[in-house]
Amino acid sequence: MQIAIDGPSSAGKSTVAKKVAQKLGFIYCDTGAMYRAATVLAKENGIDYGDEEQILAKLSQSEISFKPSEKGQLVFLNDEDVTLAIRTPEITNNVSQVSALPKIREELVRQQRKIAGDHDIVMDGRDIGTTVLPNAEVKVFLIASASERARRRYDENIQKGIMTPLAKLQEEIEIRDYKDSHREISPLTKATDASEIDSTNLSIQQVVDKIVELANNAR
Ligand code: C5P
DSSP states (O other), X not given: OEEEXXXXXXXXXXXXXXXXXXXXXXXXXXXXXXXXXXXXXXXXXXXXXXXXXXXXXXXXXXXXXXXXXXXXXXXXXXXXXXXXXXXXXXXXHHHHHHHTOHHHHHHHHHHHHHHHTTSOEEEEESSIIIIISTTOSEEEEEEOOHHHHHHHHHHHHXXXXXXXXXXXXHHHHHHHHHXXXXXXXSOSOOOTTOEEEEOTTOOHHHHHHHHHHHHHHHO
């Protein structure tokens, strides 16, 4: 079974997707982490974030992988643990530029389909239900208001010792929403057959329960 969870930034997709995967015994693939790793690759090699050919050349010689650990899922770019590096403000604010490059999307979609292979999988991102896994048995479009998403990101940041004002976070979220929904290739859109869940007033567990119920009904 394939479960596709799409939606805008900070709607809680990865938190929920991980829990759903755990509950059902499926593997979990965070495709946003892959676009972020491609952005780290550009930064580390001094490549401009808009230079499609050079990023592609490096990306096609690189492997992005996920490894489970006691601290949660780690993200590797070749042998380098980039779990923390992919979450810095510089990467967060530039990933939409890299993810809008058609050849980078093509390469990462190819890698994502390969990861999905024959496994039962929960995959989250922006274009999973529309492009990467169009035949997924369960498709969820997870949304929440921009102010609620900013508040959640603010709380997460405080725990990590990052002090960005709430209003700035909301502005960054809205800019990323705009870029992700207006790019030419695979923009963020709800698949026609996706179930929309608004998590603004729901707990994580409530959202997880709804998705597990959708999965059980689809079996
Ligand atoms: O989900 P996350 O916020 O980590 O994703 C980071 C960025 O990667 C998004 O803002 C978007 O630009 C890009 N992305 C994408 N397609 C996906 C997943 C993420 O374009 N399937």
